[in-house]
Amino acid sequence: MERSVLSRRSLLKAAIYSLCAPDTISFAGSTVAGTRQTEDPNHVSATPSGRLYISGARQSSEEYAAVVFDEHGTILSSVPLSARAHGAACHHQTNRACLFARRPGLYMNTFDLRAPQTHHSIAPMKGRHYYGHGAFSSTGDLLFATENDYEAARGVIGLYDATRGYQRIGETSTAGVGPHEVVRVPGSSLLVLANGGIQTHPDSGRDKLNIDSMHPSLSIIDSRDGTLVGQHFLSDDLHQVSLRHLACTGDGEVWFAGQYEGTDPTTDGLAGFISIEQSIDSFQRGVSRKGLTLIDLPAGLQMQSLRYLSSVAVAGNQVIYTAAKGGLAFSINRKTRQLKESVSLFDASGVAALPYTNLSANAEKRVPDGSTLITTGTGEIVRLGYNGATRVATHRLQWDNHLYALF
Amino acid sequence: MKHEGRAANLANSRIPKMQSNSSIDELIACKPIRYTCELVVVRKSRMRVYLKTICLPVLVMLLLTGSIRAEAQTDLNETAAAISRTIDEIFQPSHQRFVEATRQLLESAEISCRDRSAQAVSRLRADYESLISAFARIELYRMGPMTEQLRQNRLFYWPDKRRVGERQLRELLSSASSATLTEAALIEKSVALQGIPALERLLYSKNATENLVDVQTSNCHVATIITQNLHSMATAMNEGWTDESGLVSSMRDPTGDSRTFRNHQEVLQRLATLIVVGVDVVLDKKIQPLVGDNVSVKNAPLWLSEQTVTMITENHHGIRSLLIDSGLATDTGLEDELQFEFRTVDSILEKLASLPSLTDEHTQLTRQTLSLTKALSAVVGGIQSTLNDRFVQRLGISAGFNSEDGD
Numbered sequence: 001m002e003r004s005v006l007s008r009r010s011l012l013k014a015a016i017y018s019l020c021a022p023d024t025i026s027f028a029g030s031t032v033a034g035t036r037q038t039e040d041p042n043h044v045s046a047t048p049s050g051r052l053y054i055s056g057a058r059q060s061s062e063e064y065a066a067v068v069f070d071e072h073g074t075i076l077s078s079v080p081l082s083a084r085a086h087g088a089a090c091h092h093q094t095n096r097a098c099l100f101a102r103r104p105g106l107y108m109n110t111f112d113l114r115a116p117q118t119h120h121s122i123a124p125m126k127g128r129h130y131y132g133h134g135a136f137s138s139t140g141d142l143l144f145a146t147e148n149d150y151e152a153a154r155g156v157i158g159l160y161d162a163t164r165g166y167q168r169i170g171e172t173s174t175a176g177v178g179p180h181e182v183v184r185v186p187g188s189s190l191l192v193l194a195n196g197g198i199q200t201h202p203d204s205g206r207d208k209l210n211i212d213s214m215h216p217s218l219s220i221i222d223s224r225d226g227t228l229v230g231q232h233f234l235s236d237d238l239h240q241v242s243l244r245h246l247a248c249t250g251d252g253e254v255w256f257a258g259q260y261e262g263t264d265p266t267t268d269g270l271a272g273f274i275s276i277e278q279s280i281d282s283f284q285r286g287v288s289r290k291g292l293t294l295i296d297l298p299a300g301l302q303m304q305s306l307r308y309l310s311s312v313a314v315a316g317n318q319v320i321y322t323a324a325k326g327g328l329a330f331s332i333n334r335k336t337r338q339l340k341e342s343v344s345l346f347d348a349s350g351v352a353a354l355p356y357t358n359l360s361a362n363a364e365k366r367v368p369d370g371s372t373l374i375t376t377g378t379g380e381i382v383r384l385g386y387n388g389a390t391r392v393a394t395h396r397l398q399w400d401n402h403l404y405a406l407f
Numbered sequence: 408m409k410h411e412g413r414a415a416n417l418a419n420s421r422i423p424k425m426q427s428n429s430s431i432d433e434l435i436a437c438k439p440i441r442y443t444c445e446l447v448v449v450r451k452s453r454m455r456v457y458l459k460t461i462c463l464p465v466l467v468m469l470l471l472t473g474s475i476r477a478e479a480q481t482d483l484n485e486t487a488a489a490i491s492r493t494i495d496e497i498f499q500p501s502h503q504r505f506v507e508a509t510r511q512l513l514e515s516a517e518i519s520c521r522d523r524s525a526q527a528v529s530r531l532r533a534d535y536e537s538l539i540s541a542f543a544r545i546e547l548y549r550m551g552p553m554t555e556q557l558r559q560n561r562l563f564y565w566p567d568k569r570r571v572g573e574r575q576l577r578e579l580l581s582s583a584s585s586a587t588l589t590e591a592a593l594i595e596k597s598v599a600l601q602g603i604p605a606l607e608r609l610l611y612s613k614n615a616t617e618n619l620v621d622v623q624t625s626n627c628h629v630a631t632i633i634t635q636n637l638h639s640m641a642t643a644m645n646e647g648w649t650d651e652s653g654l655v656s657s658m659r660d661p662t663g664d665s666r667t668f669r670n671h672q673e674v675l676q677r678l679a680t681l682i683v684v685g686v687d688v689v690l691d692k693k694i695q696p697l698v699g700d701n702v703s704v705k706n707a708p709l710w711l712s713e714q715t716v717t718m719i720t721e722n723h724h725g726i727r728s729l730l731i732d733s734g735l736a737t738d739t740g741l742e743d744e745l746q747f748e749f750r751t752v753d754s755i756l757e758k759l760a761s762l763p764s765l766t767d768e769h770t771q772l773t774r775q776t777l778s779l780t781k782a783l784s785a786v787v788g789g790i791q792s793t794l795n796d797r798f799v800q801r802l803g804i805s806a807g808f809n810s811e812d813g814d
Contacts, residue, residue, distance in 0.1 A: 058808060061795035086814060102814060132814060180814075211569055244814075259813070263564065263571055263597035265557050303556060310813055324809035326554070344666045346677060347807035377808025378676050396800060398808035 052076070052407050055350050055375055056085025056099055056400035065397075066099045066109060068116075068406065071373070073381040073393025079119055081109055086132030087181065087402045094140030096162055097406070103180075104202050105130030108145060110166050113406065122166050127151055128158065129202060133181040135191065136162070137223060144191060144223060146179040147171070150201045155179035157191065157221070172226030175219045177210070180244040183254065185220075185276055190229070192254045192274070193219045196242040198261070211261050216243040218256065218274055218292070220283070230279040232292045238269040245402075247312045247319065247353075249334070252276045255319050257309035268302055270309050271295040271321060271332065295337055304328060311402055315353035315371045320384060322374060324349040324401070329374055329384060343389045345382060350375035350403030375399035485738065486671045490658055493678060493733045494648070501544045501725070502552075502645040508534070508541035509638035516631040523620045523627070531619075531630075532610055532712075538637070539714045542603065543721030545644075547685035548729075550677055551654040552647030558640050560598040565708055566692060572599035576608055576629075585625040590635045602640075603709075606633045611712045672804065678729060680807035683794050685726045687811065690787045693719050697765075697772065697780040704766050715765065719783075720756045723749070730798075739801035741793060748790050755783045 050071035057067045059078075066079040066088075086102040095113040108130055111119035124130055124147060134145040143160040155174035160166040176195025183192050197216030199209045208214075216239070220230030234241055240262035247255045255273040271294070278291030297305075305323035313320050318340065319332040329351065330342035353372045372384040373392065376399060381392040515534040519527040545553070546563065553559055564572055575597050579585050584592075593601055609615065609630040618626040647654060657667035658674050668674045693715075696706035707715040727749050729735070736742040758779055759765070765776045772780070799806045 061792055207568065212571075263560075263575075263599045265561070265598055266595065306554070306557070306559075308813060310809060324813050325811075327810065346673070347680070347810045349809040349813065377805070377810060378680070379805035394805075396803075396805055398805050401809055401814055 051405055053352055053373060053403055054088050054090065054097060054099070054406055055403045056081070056088070057395075058084065058398040058400065064400075066111075066119075067397070069381070069393075071392075073395070075395065077116055079109070079111065079116055082107060082121065085109070085400055087134070088404045089134040089136050089143060090404050090406055091136035091140035091162075092407060094136075094162070096136060096140050096143075098134055098136075098143060098145075098166075100130050100132045100134055100145065102400075103129065103131045103206070104148065104150075104200060105132055108134065108166075110143075110162070120166065122160075124158070125168055128156070128171075130158075131155075131178070131180055135182045135184045137184065138187070138189065142223070144182055144184075146174065146182050146193065148178070148200065153177060153199050153201075155193070155195055157182065157193070157223075157226075172221065173228075174221070175228045175231055176217045177215070178242075180242075181246045183246045183248050184223070185252070185254070186248055186250055189223045190276065191221045191223050192246055192248075192276070193221065194243040194246050194256060195219055196244050197239070198242055208261065211240065214242065214261065215239055216241065216258075218243055218254075218279075220274075220276065220279055228283075230274075230276070230283040230291075232274060232279060232289055234269060235289070238267065241267065241269045245309070245312050247314045249273075249314050253334075255312050255314060257312040257321055259309060260307035267307065268297060268299075269294050270302065270305070270307060271297055271312075271319075273319075293337070295332060298339060301328075301330060301339065301342060310349040311351045313351040313353040313372060318353075318372070320351050320353065320372050320374075322348040322351050324377065329389070331384070341388075343384070345374065345376060345389060347377035348374050348382070349377060349401045350399050351384075352403040352405045373403060373405075375403045483671060485734075486675060487659070489734045489738070490671065490674050490678070493729065494655055494658060497728045497732060498548060498648050499645075501541075501548070501728075502641070502648045505538075505541040505545055506638070506641045506645045508538040509634065509641040512538045513631070513634045513638050516627070516634045519619060520627040520631055523622060525616055525620060528610075528616050528619050535606065535610055535712065536714060536717065539603070539709060539712070539717055540721050543718040544725045546718075547688060547722055547725055548681060549684070550681060552644035555647070556640075556643075557598060558644065561594075561601040562637070562640055563603050564599040564601075565604055566706070567599060567604060571597070572604045573608060575600050576605050580625060580629065585629055588625070588629055588632050590632055590639065593632050593636050601633065601636055603637070606630055606637070607709060607712045607714075609633070675735075675802060676804045676806070678733070678735065679799055679802055679804055680810070682726055682730050682735075683791075683799065683806040684811045685722070685729075686787065686791050686794060689719060689722050689726070690784065690791055693722070694780060694784050694787060698777070698784045702772060702777075704770060704772055707765075710765075713764070716756060716760045720760065723752055723756065730794075735802070736798070739798055741798055741801070745790065745793060745798075748786055748793070751786045752783065752790070755779055755786065759783070 052068055052070055054066060054068050057065050059065055064081040064084050066081055066085060067075055068077045069075045081099065083106065084102045085099045088097060088099045090097045097113055098108050098110045101107045106129060107121045107123060109119055109121050128147045128149060131146040131148055134143055136143055141161065141163050143162050143166060145158040145160065147156050147158045149156050155176050155178060156171040157174055158168055159170040161169050174193045174195055176197065178196040178198040178200065180194045180196045184190065185192060195217045197214035200206065201209060216234065218232045219228060221227065222229050241258040241260050243256050243258050245257040253273045253275055258270040260267055260270065273293055275291045282290035305326040305328060308323060308325040310322045310324040317334045319334055320329060322329045324347055327344060327346040327348065328342055329345050329348045331340045333340045351372060351374045374382045374384055376382065379395040379397050379399065383390045383392050512534040515531040519531045542562065549559060579600060599605065609626050618624045619630065654667060657665045661668035661670050661674060663669050693708055696702060704710045708718050709715050731742060731746060736745050762776060765772055767773050
């Protein structure tokens, strides 16, 4: 079994790598020149090596792409995109991946990792725009995309059939406004949504229309029928902490990252997690916020982050946050819930760790050093391990907000 | 082509503790390697082969290595000199000027509260306008002291589309506690109350003079406390830029174990980001709202005190200093081109400043204003493209991307 998995991985990597064998890479009839050119002074790999990653990137002022690179930072492929991307969804077994346009997003770009040249750009249905994130079902046959029903000012999950060209087959409410990231709880049909609480409308671009009255929440939805099975709201004094990004552990926790939209210089509540089991239980019993835990970040760190957390990832017993505006990344120990380490990293935003499926209960000891990669808007790829931060590669492009591990 | 060699050298500098080759800094620091060719007794033909295949290439390598090392040393010295010039001739004097402006304003505010005369208020307004000029020069230097303690927002909470500051100031002035407000109490309050926008409202809103001279109101006292807060922030920022043991030391002599800058490339990257993001902010947030149909002057910064053009002009000068006076534009071979574009911007801004008002009697932008803002937008847009597409590329870096405009 393991051998076949390894074999499949090797084949997929070879398929992706074959696309960049020449110095120009072709996708759907177009070419992207020079994407193999790396500024990595330390390592230029002749073959793809180890785990693969995907991220959106800006290559010049008007050129955007979905970029795949290996764990040494060597760029293996680059798919041109029509506009700035944001998050991605990947399904390892079916080789499906999708990159979502940044809000108010007008495309999602789906592709088969075995043959990325067949990528498709899908526009949102009338009256909707994408919010930049999505997730696949456990089989990989369905894609869930966060969307804005902007006339009704309500968040929805668009449901797409990946086996039929990502045909839109329905939608369900997110039970909130401004849904941002959605993740699927491992081994289940449960989706967790970060309803950022911020109302936007395409007529107003990226303007935030309801900051005074915003009411963010975390919703747990059963994707089989769209039933809301759990929901948390922050306390009233934290109603301007927009809950935006999520990361699952392998044992029923979902960690979140918030961004403060208000003017109070002392507000916290940027980071925390929910227990899925307790959250569903408390929802059924009508108890508020039981199952939600806020992390007490040091005041100095909150100040330094400018109270804006960009992304979150879980690696074993570490939870890693990036804070692009404050220029730092930091990790929280899941057991002690204390800050473990922080590093100064200018424009750090994307963060990806080993997928939860590879981690055991005693994962911290088994996760190899360098299990977490961080990307920055200045083109850097940095490995965050037990020996601190190490620069892996620097490219002449600007990595966008989020990074995902593919294999 | 000098800049390209420099770019390559800078791109090769790296964080110590990395996994491969030494950085340029380290290479330069280490002693030259001595090569020796042992004389051996060999047959003539073998000697010829030996000379041709081994000694000659070694000699060529030695010459090239020496040349590259010398060039790298020169480039590094130039970069270090440019960074020091930026600190000594741009950051330090501009922050000193800001401190002086806040000191003068504080003095005027205290006199105004003591004298309670229209003449004193006029003097206060004149000093406020000097303060705007000094602040706008440093406003876009968003690194180090500006990013600490939420100072960026506390100094200038803008844009405030929801008019939070206006509402909170009204509430503060109507409360009994406003008459005894202290600086310590102010810094615990909303960031929208702590800086220039709140002060502008106190000095220029309807009936401002009457309220400032009226001993029954707390307007003058609140204005003084805000001014004190501005002075405290300016002083702290100036200290940050003059303390040679902190940020300044790290910029001049970056070291691998520093939490701020580990090499000169990181400093260069930060400076380039200030420039690129600075132009984005001026164009997207301050000029674009004044371009097009049905635009309102109220979307512009400091419209109430009619300091919009002053602010944009000083922002523009601040960016030009960083780009051109520092020598960075010269290093990229773009100085002449950028100088021309900046002179064109100067010329348009001078014309805007010479207009009696940006608006007509109905607070609508005049046709002449619109024509000039449109031209300004086009020229600054050209600068933006030059910086994004060629300036950062020739420096061999990518400027920051996520820190200013995340999601």
